Amino acid sequence: MSNELYDIEQLKMATGNDPDFTNHMIKVFLEEAPKLFDKLSNHFEVNDPKGVRFIAHQLKGNFKAMGIHSWEDLRAIELAAKEEELGKIETEMESVQEKFPKIIESLKREL
């Protein structure tokens, strides 16, 4: 089901409306994204723009493919990290940190 956090139709489109494939990709996301997200938070905390940029880029791609709306926050984070101006994106980081657990919980219910 789609909600204010994501549009599941995006993922369905990417998987050719194959329910098994869709579920498989949700499971991979549930397993991998929290690890990446922890890494992103750590890099941000230690003020490591290179690390932030690399992980934000990867997560952005995953979020986008999964139809998760906050991919745009990740894009802003990636761009700021590229400019080495992490101070400018505290709002986006807070926003995505606040939404991420909700996204995970909601996606679990999709299975």
Next chain:
Amino acid sequence: MEKSKPLKIFVVEDDEWYNNFLKYNLELNEDNEVHSFKTGKEFIKKLHERPDVVTLDYSLPDMDGDKVMKHIKDFDSNIQVLVVSGQEDIETAVEILKQGAYDYVVKNNDTRERLFAVLNHIRKNVELKEEISALKKEISKKYDFSKAIVGNSTAIKKVFNLIEKACESKITVSVTGETGTGKELVAKAIHYNSKRKKKPFIPVNITAIPSELIESELFGHEKGAFTGAQQRRIGKFEEATGGTIFLDEIGEMDPNLQAKLLRVLQERELNRIGSNKTIPLDVRIIVATHRNLADEVKKGTFREDLYYRLLGLPIHLPPLRERGNDILLIADFFVKEYCKENEIPIKKLSSKAKSKLLKFPFPGNVRELKAVIELACVMANDEMIEESDISFNSSNNMQDILMKEMTLKEYQARIIETFMEKYDNNVLQVAKKLDVGKSTIYRMIQNGEVQQK
């Protein structure tokens, strides 16, 4: 159709989600054999397993995409690289394509469709390449002359010996022999067993090209060289560069063209019609004719200077009727070839069928024997080809008829049958034409000696 071998695809992608996404998609097609790698180094270790395709993420954590690409292309430029990237800008795509990637797929909602479309193209290319390499092998097998030119007679052994000599050098070869003796087969055997075998074999039948076109066909022309020359055209000589040109029926060549050919052969270079640029000639020449060129020289229809330039190593192919038991060896070869091509059990010739073949003069030589055998294979009801399954259609002249060695009574019956067919079974008219009694004809029909068609 035979099932093609699986397409081996290596997915090189550090992003776990995309790695799974690509792998799952690609494995949906059971004709794909998919292996995935998370780092450039891990992938390069396995490159020796020769994938057909690599899907490559250009931003790997341990290696730059262009370095990975270089590794692949240095190892085997036939491995197709499909770059799958999050970068949507055209400049990156162009740069990657310049480095030798087959295509560029952006990670978005269309990735799956694009991926399938590109892989279909690659699969077709791989299949075509395999087909070409199989055909090349097939050709060299086909023109292994010890297998393709069948025979044990002294006459044909002499030919084998000459072909071997011709293969060792690039001397011009002139092949003579009656129609159907296999002149083109000899030319191909020489080409495909010579050092030039990897370059083109270009056959040109002089009689098959209208005289006004032949010069441009052989030497090519520039755009606008004459009315109708709307584009530059490469001639057969140029097409055969590095390889062999086979000029069949050279004896029929127009005297004007003979002069032009002579000049090209003397200078070892040519000019396309309408061009001043000379093109060096690196072509082996094999000519063939069913005529006796020496006689043509005497008659003044063939230039003497060209004759000597083309004579080179002469190979004369004996007519089938002078090759004795070769007829049976060749017949057997054609029977097996026909049965194999048509996927039917191998048939055999009965002894009566064999003796019928041996008695026939085969004016059309090996070509005719092939046609006779193929028809006999069709007509034979079981695995034995009987005498009655063998029929000859070419024997129209008296000499051929006499070679059949029938009894006078049989000859009489065949003559009446021929006339009956010609005069729509009108017995009275046939009797009058042949000056025999009509009752004789009626009796022969009644006895079954004469068949009405």
